[in-house]
Structures are given as C-alpha cells and as structure tokens.
Amino acid sequence: MLMSTQSRIILDPSILSGKPIIRGTRISVDLVLELLASGWDESTIIKEYPGLCREDILACIKYAQEIIRSERVYSTTLEGKITG
Numbered sequence: 607m608l609m610s611t612q613s614r615i616i617l618d619p620s621i622l623s624g625k626p627i628i629r630g631t632r633i634s635v636d637l638v639l640e641l642l643a644s645g646w647d648e649s650t651i652i653k654e655y656p657g658l659c660r661e662d663i664l665a666c667i668k669y670a671q672e673i674i675r676s677e678r679v680y681s682t683t684l685e686g687k688i689t690g
Contacts, residue, residue: 614628615627615628615629615635615665615669616628616629622634626669628662631658633658635669638658638662639666642666648660
C-alpha cells in the first residue's frame with residue numbers, strides 16, 4: 607500500500623510553531639523519530655500514544671527520508687587545491 611505523507615503529516619503554524627506533526631494530533635514527527643532512535647518499538651509508541659497508528663509512524667519515517675533525499679550536500683575538502 608502506497609501512502610502519501612501529505613495525508614498524515616501537516617505543517618500548521620498554530621501548532622508547535624509550525625513543526626511537522628501528525629494530522630489530528632499535537633505529536634511532532636521529530637518526537638516519533640526520537641522515540642524510534644531511542645529504541646522504542648512501534649507497539650510501545652502506539653501504547654504510550656494511543657492516538658497514533660502504524661501508518662502514522664511509517665509516515666514520519668517516510669517524511670524524514672524525503673527531507674534527507676532532497677538535502678543538498680557540498681564537499682568541504684580542499685582536494686585538488688594547490689598548497690604553498
């Protein structure tokens with residue numbers, strides 16, 4: 607099943623200063639990612655935040671992946687530069 611993050615992740619300036627949140631909640635994408643990075647599993651997150659479902663958690667991961675994919679990275683090495 608393909609899922610659009612746009613249907614689950616929103617930016618609302620009146621909620622959490624416009625941070626990306628899960629639609630219908632005040633739960634931010636970065637909170638969900640922080641919980642996952644801290645070792646929480648999906649069932650624990652859903653138990654502690656009963657307003658969430660598996661698709662919400664997956665939408666947070668997908669949102670982060672889309673941000674990283676669009677990020678521009680520039681090398682800061684001095685490779686090829688002649689030094690005195």
